[in-house]
Amino acid sequence: MSSTNAPNKGADNTYNSASSAIIVDNGTTGYSELSGTFGDSSLFGDSSLFGYNNSSTRYSFTPGAAVKWTPTLAAGTYKVSIYRIVYSTSDNNAQIRGNSVAGLSSPISVDYTTGTSGWYTLGNFTFIAGTSGYVTNSFSGNTGKNLRADAVMFELQ
Numbered sequence: 239m240s241s242t243n244a245p246n247k248g249a250d251n252t253y254n255s256a257s258s259a260i261i262v263d264n265g266t267t268g269y270s271e272l273s274g275t276f277g278d279s280s281l282f283g284d285s286s287l288f289g290y291n292n293s294s295t296r297y298s299f300t301p302g303a304a305v306k307w308t309p310t311l312a313a314g315t316y317k318v319s320i321y322r323i324v325y326s327t328s329d330n331n332a333q334i335r336g337n338s339v340a341g342l343s344s345p346i347s348v349d350y351t352t353g354t355s356g357w358y359t360l361g362n363f364t365f366i367a368g369t370s371g372y373v374t375n376s377f378s379g380n381t382g383k384n385l386r387a388d389a390v391m392f393e394l395q
């Protein structure tokens with residue numbers, strides 16, 4: 239593994255403070271797969287497809303596939319980042335949306351095919367206490383591409 243793939247190192251080349259962050263990862267409470275047919279990306283046997291903290295990731299090439307991360311939060315404004323798994327067959331037009339007190343955001347297009355795997359900042363979102371806020375990633379459906387899903391991080395500002 240190269241140093242550029244070090245765990246917790248974001249695309250902005252800074253280390254994130256995990257101690258104050260709330261992270262929802264695949265396979266943990268708050269992560270759900272909404273549709274589509276998923277497989278385990280670790281079956282590729284390629285370390286570049288591992289996610290946050292070298293954890294497993296999920297993928298789907300099925301049109302309509304989407305995943306949802308629902309954190310349990312205290313009320314406040316959070317910097318929200320999604321772990322982007324960069325690979326040639328990843329989705330080049332992933333549709334990411336955040337649901338906060340402002341409602342569901344317009345889709346944020348994220349290209350998972352260029353750059354370095356790591357945390358990708360979506361922006362600051364204000365949430366009420368509880369589990370009403372969430373982030374989704376909807377597959378573009380583009381031929382030869384795969385929705386890739388790992389973790390979403392919420393850092394209180």
Ligand SMILES: [Ca+2]
Nearest residue numbers: 264289293294
């Ligand atoms: Ca993971």
